[in-house]
Amino acid sequence: MNRQDILDKVQDIFRDILDNDDLVLTNESTADDIEEWDSLTHIQLIKAIEKDFSIRFTSREILSWNNVGEMIDSIVVKVKV
Amino acid sequence: MKDFKQLKRNLKKDLSSLPSLKVALLGDSATQLLATALRGEGVERGFHIDLYEAEYNQVERQVLDRTSELYQWGAKYVVVFQSTHKLMERHALLPPDEQRRLADERLAFVRQLCQSVEAHIIYYNYPEIEDTVFGSYANKVEASFTYQVRKLNYELMRLSAEQKNLFICDLAAIQHKMGRDRLFDPAVYVSTELLLSIDALPVVASRTLDVMCALEGQAKKCLILDLDNTLWGGVVGDDGWENLQVGHGLGIGKAFTELQQWVKKLKERGIILAVCSKNDEDKAKEPFEKNPEMVLRLEDIAVFVANWKNKADNIRTIQQVLNIGFDSMVFLDDNPFERNMVRTELPDVTVPELPDDPSLYLEFLYAQNLFETASYSTADSDRTQQYRVAAQRMVAAQAFTNEADFLKSLQMESEVTGFNAFNTPRVAQLSQRSNQFNLRTVRYTEQQIEAIAASPEYVPFAFTLADKFGDNGLIGVIILQRQDATTLFVDTWFMSCRVLKRGMEHFMLNTIVAYAHQHGFRRIVGEYLPTAKNGMVADHYPQLGFVSMEDTATALFALDVEAYQPKECYIKKKR
Numbered sequence: 330m331n332r333q334d335i336l337d338k339v340q341d342i343f344r345d346i347l348d349n350d351d352l353v354l355t356n357e358s359t360a361d362d363i364e365e366w367d368s369l370t371h372i373q374l375i376k377a378i379e380k381d382f383s384i385r386f387t388s389r390e391i392l393s394w395n396n397v398g399e400m401i402d403s404i405v406v407k408v409k410v
Numbered sequence: 411m412k413d414f415k416q417l418k419r420n421l422k423k424d425l426s427s428l429p430s431l432k433v434a435l436l437g438d439s440a441t442q443l444l445a446t447a448l449r450g451e452g453v454e455r456g457f458h459i460d461l462y463e464a465e466y467n468q469v470e471r472q473v474l475d476r477t478s479e480l481y482q483w484g485a486k487y488v489v490v491f492q493s494t495h496k497l498m499e500r501h502a503l504l505p506p507d508e509q510r511r512l513a514d515e516r517l518a519f520v521r522q523l524c525q526s527v528e529a530h531i532i533y534y535n536y537p538e539i540e541d542t543v544f545g546s547y548a549n550k551v552e553a554s555f556t557y558q559v560r561k562l563n564y565e566l567m568r569l570s571a572e573q574k575n576l577f578i579c580d581l582a583a584i585q586h587k588m589g590r591d592r593l594f595d596p597a598v599y600v601s602t603e604l605l606l607s608i609d610a611l612p613v614v615a616s617r618t619l620d621v622m623c624a625l626e627g628q629a630k631k632c633l634i635l636d637l638d639n640t641l642w643g644g645v646v647g648d649d650g651w652e653n654l655q656v657g658h659g660l661g662i663g664k665a666f667t668e669l670q671q672w673v674k675k676l677k678e679r680g681i682i683l684a685v686c687s688k689n690d691e692d693k694a695k696e697p698f699e700k701n702p703e704m705v706l707r708l709e710d711i712a713v714f715v716a717n718w719k720n721k722a723d724n725i726r727t728i729q730q731v732l733n734i735g736f737d738s739m740v741f742l743d744d745n746p747f748e749r750n751m752v753r754t755e756l757p758d759v760t761v762p763e764l765p766d767d768p769s770l771y772l773e774f775l776y777a778q779n780l781f782e783t784a785s786y787s788t789a790d791s792d793r794t795q796q797y798r799v800a801a802q803r804m805v806a807a808q809a810f811t812n813e814a815d816f817l818k819s820l821q822m823e824s825e826v827t828g829f830n831a832f833n834t835p836r837v838a839q840l841s842q843r844s845n846q847f848n849l850r851t852v853r854y855t856e857q858q859i860e861a862i863a864a865s866p867e868y869v870p871f872a873f874t875l876a877d878k879f880g881d882n883g884l885i886g887v888i889i890l891q892r893q894d895a896t897t898l899f900v901d902t903w904f905m906s907c908r909v910l911k912r913g914m915e916h917f918m919l920n921t922i923v924a925y926a927h928q929h930g931f932r933r934i935v936g937e938y939l940p941t942a943k944n945g946m947v948a949d950h951y952p953q954l955g956f957v958s959m960e961d962t963a964t965a966l967f968a969l970d971v972e973a974y975q976p977k978e979c980y981i982k983k984k985r
Contacts, residue, residue, distance in 0.1 A: 345415070348419065348422075368602065369442050369443060369446075369602075372443070372598055372602055373414065373608060376595075376598075376608040376609075385597070386597060387597060388596070388597040388598075388600040388601045391597060391598070391601040392601045
């Protein structure tokens with residue numbers, strides 16, 4: 330699965346959880362750009378991504394990402410293994 | 411069960427048509443997601459939960475400060491989530507010689523909470539965290555955290571028996587069922603202070619709403635059972651009563667024995683059992699009569715329907731005999747076709763989606779928590795007998811052509827008393843369970859019933875009814891309120907539907923008018939507050955001769971005490 334596939338899948342998850350079918354994610358997207366993305370929906374998003382990709386994030390990772398690209402980086406590493 | 415995402419979506423619906431419940435939520439951790447789950451599950455149960463969520467970690471302040479938002483909010487339910495994590499932190503901060511007092515310290519606060527808040531308190535008990543500081547040896551060490559948490563949970567049970575407004579929501583039991591590693595997500599907790607995982611939230615919300623719904627009178631009263639491959643393994647018509655799988659000898663009989671033991675406990679708790687089976691009746695009854703491995707016997711079953719008609723029609727028959735709402739019935743059947751048919755025809759009946767493998771039945775049913783209750787009294791266990799008698803009475807009624815002759819033949823007798831230590835739990839319970847014959851649908855706890863009994867403002871009446879077939883026990887309640895020197899207001903009038911069409915309402919009215927007359931009251935005012943379920947009493951007061959009052963906001967009716975002629979009835983007052 331390449332980065333773009335992962336980004337597409339993550340975008341689907343964001344659309345589903347945040348209930349917004351028009352939402353478009355890029356590597357540069359941050360919580361500031363997306364109205365529904367707050368600290369609480371963040372947890373829902375993480376849990377949904379973990380389930381979908383069958384991975385687990387660490388507590389450090391959950392707090393570390395500055396944008397979607399960094400989140401994808403974490404996923405890429407885990408999915409490869 | 412809906413997942414968290416679905417519960418959250420519920421909040422986007424138009425909730426304005428739902429009855430609203432005022433709830434306050436206090437917690438010592440981040441409770442925002444729990445709040446969302448509670449509100450979303452409320453919608454599932456038909457309530458708009460009007461929620462006040464206290465700021466983070468304000469439990470003590472909100473409770474101890476009498477001017478706090480908690481008291482201003484005036485909630486009917488106060489949900490309190492004090493976590494094992496914070497308790498553990500407290501344990502760590504105490505000097506070792508004081509750690510043995512941890513549970514008592516917390517209990518003292520909960521006791522204070524019960525005394526300060528008048529609302530129903532729903533308090534989560536403490537899921538254990540096994541810190542292994544002492545290993546299993548902790549069981550011998552009073553100061554260990556494990557010891558203190560177990561003591562606290564045990565003492566909370568005792569406290570809830572004593573404090574009538576305290577209801578424990580058994581979070582520890584949820585953890586036993588789900589497992590700690592699913593209930594709690596350490597990575598999420600560390601980054602957010604959320605203690606319940608996304609997967610656990612719907613379960614916790616559901617169990618919390620179970621408690622509220624039971625207090626709101628939405629409890630299940632009846633379990634309807636299929637027989638072949640539900641209550642025993644095999645098909646009685648093909649295999650014969652002696653070859654069924656039940657008991658410890660044959661095949662997977664153990665699974666069915668244990669299911670029957672569970673069902674029997676429900677029956678002893680007061681759940682009415684009915685059978686609904688596609689079978690010849692005599693064949694279907696044989697295992698109950700002849701198979702020594704059967705736990706359930708015929709006398710445990712209040713209504714036994716076995717024939718070849720469709721099950722929805724048969725459940726309608728059971729409903730008529732028992733005279734309870736479809737929404738208080740649970741139907742267990744192994745056959746997906748029958749389940750779907752009943753779901754389609756009778757959507758109010760709860761139909762659990764039993765797993766294919768009977769060995770999974772019980773653990774699956776445990777997880778559903780179908781039979782939450784808000785009260786329990788030992789009289790509940792007589793209920794089956796009363797309904798069996800009701801079924802006999804229906805047969806007897808068919809033999810009379812004239813209703814009055816039938817009623818006379820019953821030799822009915824009613825005992826009229828106030829509220830006392832004996833009937834208080836039963837009165838409170840009937841107030842929570844009566845939905846149909848209930849004029850104002852005010853629900854009372856035992857505590858409130860005791861307060862009414864002690865107050866000079868109220869005149870309470872409790873009615874029993876016995877006849878030649880058996881004793882129904884307490885079946886009706888009227889609470890009169892002295893409005894002024896000449897007027898009595900009917901604060902409460904409810905009656906069990908088991909005694910409909912027996913002239914009981916005439917007897918009750920005769921009783922209260924006689925009281926009014928003796929004490930110099932000139933007028934009795936009644937009020938009808940409509941709900942989704944009490945349509946049967948919409949014309950109750952006009953039918954009894956009350957006159958509708960004009961220009962009132964609600965449906966009020968007045969009766970002139972002087973002009974009243976006692977109604978004819980065939981019930982004698984028991985001396």
